[in-house]
Amino acid sequence: MHALDMPGEPDGVVTRPIDVTETLVANGLTAVPLEWDADRAVTAIYSEHYRSLVRLAAFLVRDNATAEEVVQDSFVAMHGAWRRLRDTDKALSYLRQSVVNRSRSVLRHRVVVDKNTPKPPPDMPSAEHGAIIQLERSAVVTALRALPERQREALVLRYYGDMSEAQIASVMGISRGAVKSHTARAMSALRTVLERDT
DSSP states (O other): OBBOOHHHHHHHHOOOOBBBGGGOOEEEEEOTTTTOOOOEEEEEEEHHHHHHHHHHHHHHHHOOOOOOHHHHHHHHHHHHGGGSOOGGGHHHHHHHHHHHHHHHHHHHHHHHHHHHHHOOTSSSOOHHHHHHHHHHHHHHHHHHHHHHHHHHHHHIIIIIHHHOOOHHHHHSSOOOOHHHHHHHHHHHHHHHHHHHHH
C-alpha cells in the first residue's frame, strides 16, 4: 500500500492510504474510489484528461484559448453534478459530451457575432487575420473546416479522439447509423477537395 498526497492537501498531511486494488481502469479512465468527494474525484480526472479534452475542443472551436474555457466550464459543471452522476466511471463520457455541446454553443455564438461585426478595411488586415492565415495553410485543416459541423465533429471524434461509433453516437446524441453516414460523407468530401487541390 502507498500513501498518496492529493492536490490541494496541506504540505506534510498524508491522506488515507489507497490500496492498489481500489484503482481500476475502465474505458481508459482511472476509476476513482466511491468514497471520494467531488473535489478529489474531479481533481484526479482533471489531471489525467484535461489536455486531451482541450485538444478535442480546439479541433472543434479552432481556438486554443476558447477550447481551454470550454473544458474548464465542463469540469465545473461536472463538479456541480457529481452527486447526480449515476456512475462515476462514466465521468469521461459526460465530459466529452459536455465539451462537444459547449463547443457547438461557441460556434453558434460566433456566427451571430460575425454577422454583426464590421469588417476591417481591406488595406488594414487585423493581426488576428494574419495569425489565422498562417494556421490555415494546411490543406487538410482547410478542407476539414469546410465540412458541415456534424461531419467535422464525427471525423474529429473518430480519427483524433479514436472513439468507436457507439461512443461518437453517445457524445453527439445521434444514432450509430447517423455517425456512419456523417463519417462517410465527410471522408468523401475531404478526398474530393484534397485530390482537386493537389
